[in-house]
Amino acid sequence: xxxxxxxxxxxxxxxxxxxxxxxxxxxxxxxxxxxxxxxxxxxxxxxxxxxxxxxxxxxxxxxxxxxxxxxxxxxxxxxxxxxxxxxxxxxxxxxxxxxxxxxxxxxxxxxxxxxxxxxxxxxxxxxxxxxxxxxxxxxxxxxxxxxxxxxxxxxxxxxxxxxxxxxxxxxxxxxxxxxxxxxxxxxxxxxxxxxxxxxxxxxxxxxxxxxxxxxxxxxxxxxx
Numbered sequence: 303x304x305x306x307x308x309x310x311x312x313x314x315x316x317x318x319x320x321x322x323x324x325x326x327x328x329x330x331x332x333x334x335x336x337x338x339x340x341x342x343x344x345x346x347x348x349x350x351x352x353x354x355x356x357x358x359x360x361x362x363x364x365x366x367x368x369x370x371x372x373x374x375x376x377x378x379x380x381x382x383x384x385x386x387x388x389x390x391x392x393x394x395x396x397x398x399x400x401x402x403x404x405x406x407x408x409x410x411x412x413x414x415x416x417x418x419x420x421x422x423x424x425x426x427x428x429x430x431x432x433x434x435x436x437x438x439x440x441x442x443x444x445x446x447x448x449x450x451x452x453x454x455x456x457x458x459x460x461x462x463x464x465x466x467x468x469x470x471x472x473x474x475x476x477x478x479x480x481x482x483x484x485x486x487x488x489x490x491x492x493x494x495x496x497x498x499x500x501x502x503x504x505x506x507x508x509x510x511x512x513x514x515x516x517x518x519x520x521x522x523x524x525x526x
Contacts, residue, residue, distance in 0.1 A: 343366075345431035347364050348386075398451075422486075
């Protein structure tokens with residue numbers, strides 16, 4: 303009958319209907335790969351030049367794409383920094399969670415320092431753009447999240463001190479927590495500036511400094 307689809311037409315229609323949804327998925331996957339490529343390029347540029355001196359042209363060049371391609375995904379440098387900073391902050395939270403696992407906090411102080419410091423240092427060494435963004439000037443949109451990360455670290459350190467130094471007052475623990483984090487951040491500058499044996503040596507020195515600073519304060523064994 304006129305207008306009645308043939309078996310061949312029905313078969314074609316079936317193939318077309320099943321194939322159509324794959325195209326948006328492929329486009330989405332290509333888009334995600336391109337975004338990852340641009341963010342990786344931005345991380346390299348931010349590390350070398352700092353955020354303020356970086357440009358979208360430099361990021362596009364680093365990624366091996368045209369500026370026009372970059373602008374299809376990000377309207378400006380600020381948007382790139384916000385996306386990259388958000389992803390790095392999430393990874394930083396995960397690294398801190400791994401460092402301050404309950405089983406780590408039951409270890410003697412030297413082992414505790416290894417268990418807490420190693421994953422946090424490893425994260426910063428593997429993601430140098432995190433340090434460049436979190437401590438750079440003029441970086442938009444992530445200051446509050448960075449402050450929350452900082453406060454979260456202080457809270458975790460304070461909780462450890464409560465167990466190891468039960469006689470310390472809240473005021474004393476606050477001072478000690480700030481000193482620990484300050485020592486760590488200052489040392490991290492040296493650690494990130496070196497590689498190989500020199501990096502390992504500075505990491506060992508950081509642990510020695512913190513061990514000697516904290517040992518006189520310890521008045522109890524780790525809780526079980």
